[in-house]
Amino acid sequence: xxxxxxxxxxxxxxxxxxxxxxxxxxxxxxxxxxxxxxxxxxxxxxxxxxxxxxxxxxxxxxxxxxxxxxxxxxxxxxxxxxxxxxxxxxxxxxxxxxxxxxxxxxxx
Amino acid sequence: xxxxxxxxxxxxxxxxxxxxxxxxxxxxxxxxxxxxxxxxxxxxxxxxxxxxxxxxxxxxxxxxxxxxxxxxxxxxxxxxxxxxxxxxxxxxxxxxxxxxxxxxxxxxxxxxxxxxxxxxxxxx
Numbered sequence: 001x002x003x004x005x006x007x008x009x010x011x012x013x014x015x016x017x018x019x020x021x022x023x024x025x026x027x028x029x030x031x032x033x034x035x036x037x038x039x040x041x042x043x044x045x046x047x048x049x050x051x052x053x054x055x056x057x058x059x060x061x062x063x064x065x066x067x068x069x070x071x072x073x074x075x076x077x078x079x080x081x082x083x084x085x086x087x088x089x090x091x092x093x094x095x096x097x098x099x100x101x102x103x104x105x106x107x108x
Numbered sequence: 109x110x111x112x113x114x115x116x117x118x119x120x121x122x123x124x125x126x127x128x129x130x131x132x133x134x135x136x137x138x139x140x141x142x143x144x145x146x147x148x149x150x151x152x153x154x155x156x157x158x159x160x161x162x163x164x165x166x167x168x169x170x171x172x173x174x175x176x177x178x179x180x181x182x183x184x185x186x187x188x189x190x191x192x193x194x195x196x197x198x199x200x201x202x203x204x205x206x207x208x209x210x211x212x213x214x215x216x217x218x219x220x221x222x223x224x225x226x227x228x229x230x231x232x
Contacts, residue, residue: 031216031218033208033218035219037153042203042223042224042225043145043153043203043219043222044222045208045218045219045220045221048208048217048218084152086152086153088153088218088219090214090216092214092216095167095214096155096167096169097143097155097158098155099145099152099153099154099155101152102152102153
């Protein structure tokens with residue numbers, strides 16, 4: 001299987017835009033998924049299939065993909081968006097699933 | 109509403125065994141693949157096992173292959189994880205999660221619903 005690389009941390013002021021990248025060779029062949037995890041809570045899916053937003057997820061969350069890099073964008077960041085964010089994908093040929101190491105988003 | 113509730117965690121000695129359960133409700137359990145994902149204290153998410161909607165296909169990472177077994181009872185809407193030969197590095201919170209799409213083999217629809225997790229502590 002392959003690895004997914006994320007920056008350890010991103011800091012952003014309220015109302016600004018946070019961008020989190022995730023890179024990995026397999027991303028050109030498989031969808032990426034993004035999860036938000038707040039302290040002491042289970043992860044929540046915020047983006048699926050690279051860029052689709054599940055029901056109930058605010059419109060300020062969006063995803064994009066280009067080759068082996070995917071990006072989660074949070075427009076107009078709010079204090080409640082402070083959390084860890086993980087990208088995830090699959091290596092279907094190898095029948096395995098991989099998570100990025102996570103990015104801590106801090107709202108200043 | 110769609111809900112997953114894990115149970116069965118606890119403290120076990122190195123080399124011991126534990127069986128986790130995940131009770132599902134609010135969706136047609138027998139049409140979705142299911143996952144187990146764990147998180148060591150202060151660390152990131154780590155995929156542990158996956159099973160197809162019908163139970164016929166199961167996959168594991170090398171770190172647990174041969175020690176962990178995923179299974180499901182579609183008549184009881186319940187997912188299981190049998191963990192044997194436990195090691196200190198297996199310590200963490202174990203989550204079950206539902207695949208985002210029906211009847212994919214292998215499951216590949218992302219993990220759209222998660223349980224609250226159950227804690228496993230392996231001590232020497």
